[in-house]
Amino acid sequence: MMNEQDKDIQEENLANIEGTNSEDVANTQELSVEEKLQEELAKANDKYTRLFAEFDNYKKRTSRERVDLIQSAGKDVLNKLLPILDDFDRALAAMETANDIAPIKEGVDLVNQKFRKTLMQEGLKEMEDLIGQPFDAEYQEAITAIPAPSEDLKNKVIDVVEKGYFLNEKVIRFAKVVIGQ
Template sequence: MMNEQENNIQDENLEELNQQEPPENQESEEELSPEEKLQLELATAQDRYTRLFAEFDNYKKRTAKERVELIQSASKDVLHKLLPVLDDFDRALAAMQTAADIESVKVGIDLVDQKFRKTLALEGLKEMEDLVGQPFDAEYQEAITAIPAPSDKMKNKIIDVVEKGYFLNDKVVRFAKVVIGQ
């Protein structure tokens, strides 16, 4: 949509340039020699080229600036959404130091964990499903070691997950670190 707007602006500017040529020059062109007419056309074309080049340069600078601002504001939005979770962790840590009942602390930590995971899921983060027993796939997992398979069924399959893998909007942001059977 932005490119379409830019094209419309450039078209309007070209039309304005064409309309700005004084009618006196058009009448006097009949009196000019062919070389002078060509020089005048060349000067007009060069002027248009210079203006278009300047507009394009301004467009590139503006889009680069907008891209940087978008990246900065995106991380700002995510951090703003994570601040309540950080507050909950602070309250849980304070409650742990004075709590006599460990069960209530566990429940509180579970609630903070659920809130944190829900916030990350809303931002597009998705945990890779349970991988144990699945065939090894190098596109999604990283094999850190291979051990003898406990059965023939487990050969070239994942035996253990050392570190979970995650997707962000269906792109791998962290490969799962797994142990495979040989």
């Protein structure tokens, strides 16, 4: 028979073995929670990486589309201007053989009108009637100021050196003007 001391030692050993088993189970549970968190983190990182790659592809695709759109828009305008270029070539050829200047002037004037009409159809509009109007820095660029010939022309446009243009109501070139002081 076992004495009490041996019995206590045996119970203690059993308790240690059981305690170790319960600690192993706890560690296994902790690892499984840690593993779950690591899996969730890996999934989140994967999702983030895919989303970032998708966004990068989107940026590249829209950039290419924008370049293509700009190139094709220019192509359309140039196709509309090609007949006018042909008219200019015919006018130049006619000038070489012509004896009378009047028909040449008339032909060049017709080509000029056709050219302006085509540009107007594309949304280009010329700034008109600037002489005598007050200077407006939003639409005009003063290249020089001269003494005003009369008092009523002070701070007004006296001469237009270079015409200004709008494209669809937006200034694409400021008019270069001379103003009176």
